[in-house]
Amino acid sequence: MGEQPAGVAGKRRLRTVIIVAVVAVAAYFGGRALGLWGADDGRLKLYGNVEIREVQLGFRVGGRIDRILVDEGDMVKPGEVLARLDTRPIDDRLAGADARYEAASASASRDVNGLRPQEIGSARAAVTAAEARLAEARRQFDRRRALVDKGFISRADVQTAEAEVQAATAALATARNQLSLAEEGVRAEDRAASAATRNVAEAERRAVQTDLSDAYLIAVEGGQVLTRAREAGAIVQPGQTVLTLALTQPVRVRAYVSGADLPKIRPGMSVTVSTDGTTQTWPAKIGFISGVAEFTPKTVQTEQLRTDLVYRVRLTVEDPTGALRQGQPVTVHVPASGKR
Known part of the structure; x- marks a missing residue:
């Protein structure tokens, strides 16, 4: 009468095993999240944003706009004519x-x-x-x-x-x-x-x-038209903004590294860049490391709030399809090997 049936004892042992396994898995992943496991594998994460590179385009001479040949969202190539003035006064x-x-x-x-x-x-x-x-x-x-x-x-x-x-x-x-x-x-x-x-x-x-050549607004670099500030027929003064162009290539990322992690990176190092909402990564290279320390900018969101001094890092990202948007937060993954 003091002995338990074999089936009951087996169920208890199975329940115990399941509980132990759950606790172990939770402890493992929780420790990884807290940096307890694998914290010394040499890998490094940097946080930053895709640089906003814009240029305000305007005519160097004043006059009446004859035509604007592009619209917002259009991709333009270097040397493409974007707008032109009425050239009759200059012709005279x-x-x-x-x-x-x-x-x-x-x-x-x-x-x-x-x-x-x-x-x-x-x-x-x-x-x-x-x-x-x-x-x-x-x-x-x-x-x-x-x-x-x-x-x-x-x-x-x-x-x-x-x-x-x-x-x-x-x-x-x-x-x-x-x-x-x-x-x-x-x-x-x-x-x-x-x-x-x-x-x-x-x-x-x-x-x-x-002056006649300046009556044609020509794209010096390729990019995307962000803003069409003026329309045909408008009288503009020299230097007045007509179009705003976002320079899409090359894609540059501005990130920050702490002083303790500064020895882990160097110019020319190959890294990868990722962003929220997708599993895609982009290859990149570290191009510039600032020699002057500064406080962590408010725009840089990390797992923990950092108030220590950091160093600005600029990276060039290979993004031929234009998937990355200017100003977008990104994470830079620095490999442990540090190979170029």
Whole structure:
């Protein structure tokens, strides 16, 4: 009567085994969560966010927007035209600048080349004619001076002939000076001045050409359009934001490491990055470790609240599909081996 049936004893033993197993499993996983088991395996977790990389795009010149060729959410490539201004005012300025440059260039070329042979020939002919007039004036003066002594003409006629000789002499000197200038060409100072005028006109034309190219808003880097701040027809000032572009490649993560864990990482180390809500991981490399300590930012969420000094780490993530979003919290898994 004091002995228990075999079935009852077996059930008690089974119940005891189950209870022990449950306690063991709970102790194991609880210890892992508290860092009691496997805490010294060398693996490290860092916490951070995908960096927000945005650029505010605007025209360097003011004007009226003619067209905006992209919309919010569109992916753009480097060199793609995103928007453009009405270029008619700039085209008119360019036409005027072209005309001024052509005129200044023609003047500079004329000064360098000098007078044409026909103009020099005309100057020589003018000297010959002046010499002939002077010879005739002297002949008339000599004839009248001989006649005045005989009383055939008055002394006033002689004085008139003498004045004509002086005028012919002056005209000959002027003609000879004009021939000398024609043969010598333009002065060096005048050539330098005309060349400078041409350079000013050329610089003005280049400036207008630059304004014309700046009337097209071109993506320097690839990315995604986040905001379309202006619409076609709007008048914008230079530098006013028209589009906001998120730079999607390369994907960069900013994480933080404590001073105690700093020796476990180094630039160029291969790591993996994960985020909440998915089991997918992304390969990454540590590219930069700050040499200046700072307090843990409020945006970094870890298992335990840390107030110790940390060091900023920047990583480059391979994410060709664009699954990671800017500002998204991520976890960086540093392998125990620390292989590159």
